Amino acid sequence: MEHVEKIIDEKIQGKALVTENKKENTKKLFIESYGCQMNMNDSEIVAAILDKQGYNTTQVLEEADLVLVNTCSIREKAETTVRKRLQKYNAVKQVNKKMKVGVLGCMAERLKEKFLEEEKIVDLVVGPDAYKDLPNLLEEVNEGKDAVNVILSKEETYGDIAPVRLNSNGVSAFVSITRGCDNMCTFCVVPFTRGRERSRDPKSILEEIRQMVAKNYKEITLLGQNVDSFLWYGGGLKKDFNKASEMAQATAVDFAQLLDMCATEFPKTRFRFSTSNPQDMSLDVIHTMAKHKNICKYIHLPVQSGSNAMLKAMNRQHTREEYMELVDTIFKIIPEMALSQDMIVGFCGETEQDHKDTLELMEYVKYDFGFMFAYSERPGTLAGKKMEDDVPADVKKRRLTEVIDLQQKHALYRTKQHLGKTEEVLIEGTSKKNSNQWKGRNTQNTVIVFPKEHYKLGDFVNVKVEDCTSATLIGTAVGYSDNN
Ligand code: SAH
Numbered sequence: 001m002e003h004v005e006k007i008i009d010e011k012i013q014g015k016a017l018v019t020e021n022k023k024e025n026t027k028k029l030f031i032e033s034y035g036c037q038m039n040m041n042d043s044e045i046v047a048a049i050l051d052k053q054g055y056n057t058t059q060v061l062e063e064a065d066l067v068l069v070n071t072c073s074i075r076e077k078a079e080t081t082v083r084k085r086l087q088k089y090n091a092v093k094q095v096n097k098k099m100k101v102g103v104l105g106c107m108a109e110r111l112k113e114k115f116l117e118e119e120k121i122v123d124l125v126v127g128p129d130a131y132k133d134l135p136n137l138l139e140e141v142n143e144g145k146d147a148v149n150v151i152l153s154k155e156e157t158y159g160d161i162a163p164v165r166l167n168s169n170g171v172s173a174f175v176s177i178t179r180g181c182d183n184m185c186t187f188c189v190v191p192f193t194r195g196r197e198r199s200r201d202p203k204s205i206l207e208e209i210r211q212m213v214a215k216n217y218k219e220i221t222l223l224g225q226n227v228d229s230f231l232w233y234g235g236g237l238k239k240d241f242n243k244a245s246e247m248a249q250a251t252a253v254d255f256a257q258l259l260d261m262c263a264t265e266f267p268k269t270r271f272r273f274s275t276s277n278p279q280d281m282s283l284d285v286i287h288t289m290a291k292h293k294n295i296c297k298y299i300h301l302p303v304q305s306g307s308n309a310m311l312k313a314m315n316r317q318h319t320r321e322e323y324m325e326l327v328d329t330i331f332k333i334i335p336e337m338a339l340s341q342d343m344i345v346g347f348c349g350e351t352e353q354d355h356k357d358t359l360e361l362m363e364y365v366k367y368d369f370g371f372m373f374a375y376s377e378r379p380g381t382l383a384g385k386k387m388e389d390d391v392p393a394d395v396k397k398r399r400l401t402e403v404i405d406l407q408q409k410h411a412l413y414r415t416k417q418h419l420g421k422t423e424e425v426l427i428e429g430t431s432k433k434n435s436n437q438w439k440g441r442n443t444q445n446t447v448i449v450f451p452k453e454h455y456k457l458g459d460f461v462n463v464k465v466e467d468c469t470s471a472t473l474i475g476t477a478v479g480y481s482d483n484n
């Protein structure tokens, strides 16, 4: 339980993001990122844009010329956390008077100009599609004006910007492939804050990966709100695909094809992807995963609820039965697959029976990992406008505990299945608990720790699993894998 809560907290924790400094850069940028991996990757794009404007990153808030916070709106708690951070910046600004403060990301998009009124400390408000305008906006700010750009775009994918890697381990990195989301789940603010869905040119995706591989990166996670819905037909919104020319439609690249292109061109690089909405997951994707050893056998497949009534109210485009069928198909094609969930408890109208359906579905799948949340009403969403947030807080809390406890049981069931096996692990860093041990992950995304011996960061090593907790495998390396 403690462990799962920690994961949830880590998901919304912000931290100062830094990279190597350049001598010619004279200004100091303190940048923090809250929320999803997409935000983290966006912060890397922002750092790349500001690098060209003469900014180095710093970990010391007090010495920053510019403080940027990349924000998350997904739940109320994420927004409260950011507001608290702004108070901290405010205290620092009393001493460092020339410090400028900017808000990026989903909260910027949601609150727009209102942010400037509500939080006096804020000088700059920039939505997720407007980062290329930062140099102009900063000029305005430096002239003493407030600056806002929250325009959402039909085309912007930042495909032409090579992100500056922040807090990187030099081994694994994220590459964005889609932006926005068209799914309109009734509880979710993302379609409003990140706009309509669009895909990035596969050429620029492959070029970015080429550069990463040249720098010795070993694992790439392809990112999007809804990666399985990836569709490149020459640019433009996903929803306008039907209006494209016959030629453009015939030569379009979908997610399975993109995965195949990546895995084929870089056979020694591991590929992961996130997030997969079950309704967009195709058989082709699963077959492509089966075909390539270097596509990791792990799918984050959020279901949100195990109840058909809830799925319908949430506007998820599949039933509980269809989801179970998908899970069956996945295990049939790739028996060693690991699956994880996102679950929302206490959504509008959720009955005790709906909740039991969720627990039962979890029992059926036995997920390896999970991210579980109590429903948090978001202004502007369909649920926020039309449905009553009627499950009392204490009931939400109790249901959440039940879901988390069950997930922990399943996580242990899954980690135990690795005992005695020898698995390929990519070394990603030193174990937090023991500096004599490496930490890495197997193909299923399960963390493994083992004695360092002569192995190095970035090595692919075969590790024999000897013990486990519900979150971690413990083992000993038996040699290099043939992937080095
Ligand atoms: N694109 C992903 C979800 C992105 S948001 C998908 O396909 O499902 C990440 C997770 O936050 C969601 O899966 C959901 O479980 C949770 N979430 C989103 N809105 C929420 C809300 N209003 N209250 C509680 N949890 C929420």
Ligand code: F3S
Pocket (backbone or CB within 6 Å): 181, 182, 183, 184, 185, 188, 189, 190, 191, 225, 226, 277
């Ligand atoms: Fe949100 Fe549903 Fe898209 S959860 S990000 S609207 S798939």
